[in-house]
Amino acid sequence: MYLDKDAILNSLTKEDIIKIVINLGSAYPKADSNGDLIFQSVCHGSDSWKLYYYHEPNIEKEYKGRTFHCYSRCSDSFNIVELVIRANRVKGKTITWYKALKYIGQLTNKLTVTSAEEIEKEKKRINDFEWINRLKSVKKNKKEVPTLSEINENVLDTFYYAPHEDWLNDNISREALSRYEIGYYGLTNQIVIPHRDKDNRLIGIRGRYLDESDIERVGKYVPLQINGRFLSHQLGSNLYGINVTQDKIKSIRKAMILESEKGCMQNYSYFGDDSFTLATCGSNITLTQQKLLLHYLKCEEIILAFDREYHDPHSFEAEIYYNKLVKKVANIVPYCKVCLLLDSENRLPYKASPTDMGKDVLLELLDEKIVITMDEVNRVLKEMKKEK
16 A cells, blocks of 8 residues: 555644644643743653744754644654654654554544555656657566565564664665654664555565674674564665656656665765665665666666776776766667766765765766766777677
C-alpha cells in the first residue's frame, strides 16, 4: 500500500492539527498575537506551553508552513509526522514514519491511498511509444522489474527509534533519520536501515555495525539477522530511498545516484522533500536499476555521485576511475542526460561521498558536474579496449 504523503499532509487544516495534538495528549491550544497555535509540549512529555505551530509560512523564522517548533527541551523544528513519533516515544511506544503517517490519515479521515499504477497515470508526461523506442536496449531482457519478497512490518517494532549520535554527527538530521525509519538494534549493537521498494513494501533490512571488532569480522554493512533469519534482499533489484524521493524525481525528471544509504539521508538533511537522491548500495548500476530510472521514474537527467576513489585528482589513478564511471553509465547515455560529480579541488577525503562534507561542498560539486556524451563514451570504451 502506497500512502500519498503530500496529499495527506497538505490537506491538513488547523482543526485537523488540533485534533491530532489533543489526541497525543495536549490540552486545547492557546494562540499568540499572530494567531499561531501554542500546544503543551507533548513532543517530550511536558505540560509546558512551549510547542508552537506555524500553519502558514513564516519568513522571519524561515518556516515553510505546517511546522512545529519546540522552544523548550527539543529546541528544534519538525512536522506533524515527527511529532507523532516523538509523542509516542515518550510514552514508551516506538512507531515508524510510515505508521505515523497512517495514524494521521486515519484520525483525520484523510487516508489517501494511491496505487503505483494510478500514480503513473497521473504523472505520465512523456508519450509511451516514444519511451518504448528509446528503451529498447535497456529492455533487451523483457522481464519486468522483479517484485521482491515482502517482510512483515511488525519486525520494525523490534527496534528502538532514537537518533544515534554517530550519524547525527555525520551531517544527518533527526528528521532524515525519522523519514528513513532508521532504528537501533541493541542485541547486536547495529544501526537499523529498512529498505522499501517503489510501492513502499518492506523488502529488506540492513544493519550497520558499530563495534570495530564486528566490522573487522563481518564488515560494516550486512543484512540484519533476527531469530536466525537474515532479512536480506537483492540490493541490485531496488534503488534505496525510492519510496521517499520518487514523487520529487518524477516531477523534475532528475535523479542523483549515490552509493550508500547514508548519502541519501545526508542529502535529505540538506534539502528535505526537495531531495532527489537514490542509492545503488553498490558500485554498479544494474539493469534493473536502469529500468527503474528510465522506465518507471522516467528520468531525463541522471547525476552519478559515487564515492571518491582516487587520491590526486590529476593523477593516472583519477583518470582510470573516471573511465570506470563512464563505463558504468554507457548504457544510459543514449537515453537521457548523464552527468558525473568529480572532485578536482580536493574538497573530499579519499573514499568520501559527495554528500559527506556538507551542503555547500555538494552544491559546489553540482555546479561543476561533467556531462557525458556518446562521443565521450565511445572514446573511453575504445581506450579501455586498447589497454586490454
